[in-house]
Amino acid sequence: MTILSVELTQRRGAFSLDVGFEATRGVTGIIGRSGAGKTMTLQAIAGLGHPDTGHISLGGEIFLDTERNIFVPPEKRHIGYVFQEARLFPHLTVMRNLEYGLRRRGPEPPIPRDEVIGLLDLRHLLERQPHGLSGGEAQRVAIGRALLSAPRLLLMDEPLASLDIGRRREIMPFLEALHERLALPIVFVSHNMEEVVRLADRVVVVERGRVVASGGVADVLNRIDIQNLILGEADDDSIGTILDMRIETHDDDESLTELSGAGFRLFVPRLPRPQGAPVRLRLRARDVTIATEAPRGLSVQNVIEGEIETLDKAGKSDVDVGIRTREGGATIRALVTSRAARLLKLETGMPVWALIKTVAIAGSTGSRQTAESD
């Protein structure tokens, strides 16, 4: 079911934006490097930008149609917008900031005010003025303010970019909780792979003002060309494999959780999720070891059988190995040194075993529940 449909072109100086995509219920991440046109796209959706040509509709209602001269002003679009900077009104208390959209939009917000305040942990801040808030607190207020304006769509522009790592850790759970609690479609912009992996159901990759790929998060972001595009050559440490799995069982004695999916099983440290819950993992290619024979007597618990599908040079001294699992459900990437690849005589089609340390998964895991729909 298509909810949001976007088709637009806009020129600004030497930069030209020409994007088209559709978003359904759930969370859509728009990812791309800075200057790719992500923010311009969000502004056009919200009605804060004026595309040269295009067509934008939400749930059947047309917001923009340059051919028919339709332009619905932002206040009539009912789209919540969380900006990169919090943009709180400095002359109003936190409470009055939260109520700003509520008073104007009205009848009933999608979730009651008290619940938003609780969800975002704002109760102790209500009487404060915005200038006394930390970056993370201000951003949480901004999210609450947007939610209470009864939006039919929530746009978020790098909601975490202006925050340091600590604050990010503070807000991430709120965003995840938000997503699980609301049936509200969300479109957010990010240049950070981790954020998209954790929060999005679908992803649109934008580069130089054009959409270069779109689809399911794992499908799109596991593509080597897309990873290289987003991460750049320098960031080999972050390349890896995204796996959508499910919680099979919990082993409370050993504090482990067993995951299944894609034709194999993995043990990871105990996850605070119910049995059967979907979990998305990100395995860093650095943390995957390759064996050319069935390993025995190892402390490593996760051994996945497969064969080498691709071999690519990565950086000066590394080789990026794509391992097709035997059941055929996934391709796992491993990063080994060129020397190791030469000594093991790695070549495509060769049967190998991928070794993944349980801890390694824990260190690079983003876990989330995917939406129930589609």
Place this chain on the structure above:
Amino acid sequence: MQDTLLTPAEAEALWLSFKTGAVGALISLPFGLLTAWALSRKNFPGKFALDLLVHMPLVMPPVVTGYLLLLAFGSRGPVGAWLEENLGITLAFNWKGAALAAAIMGFPLLVRALRLSFDAVDRKLEQAARTLGATPWDVFRSVTLPIIMPGLITGLLLAFARGLGEFGATITFVANIPGETQTLPIALYSALQSPGGEIRALRLLILSIVLALGALAASEIFAARMRRRIFGPEKEGRT
């Protein structure tokens, strides 16, 4: 108490000055807001000319301004005649004319203060308000206006103080009529012109200084308090 402190003539001059200054500043406020807003936010043909026009009272000899007012708003002037005929308002040679002169002379100061404030408003806040359901007018009322309030108060009090001391344009436009157009500075001037008026002049001089300093201090204290409330103690810059 008042009778012992000020003579009736002094009290009258003080009250007239206060009235013309306050009324002048208040009637110029809506025009000042519109002009400052247009100069800060809009690009239109004639913007430069408007900017010059607004600043003319600041650079022209006040006598010239007063004479222009007399030509336009006097009983036989085009605007004056129209006002008298249609609204029954006479400006020449009464306190309303003095208020108009005060308004015109204070206008550049008001517009400058307001324009700086408009320039300093983060437009991104206004965008945010639009996405929260506010129409452009609602945004102005609920976001822009409260944020420029310190600058507005400053501008208003500057214009008021300028109006209090208005002399040249006022005496040219509405003359020197005790009880009607004889404001503090004009009374001071009259006292100096009459033999043995030095003591009277000195008393009026002290009164003028107290009034001007009072207005300035009130403006500073009020605006600083407001800025602190809005922007917090750490960002207490002038707006």
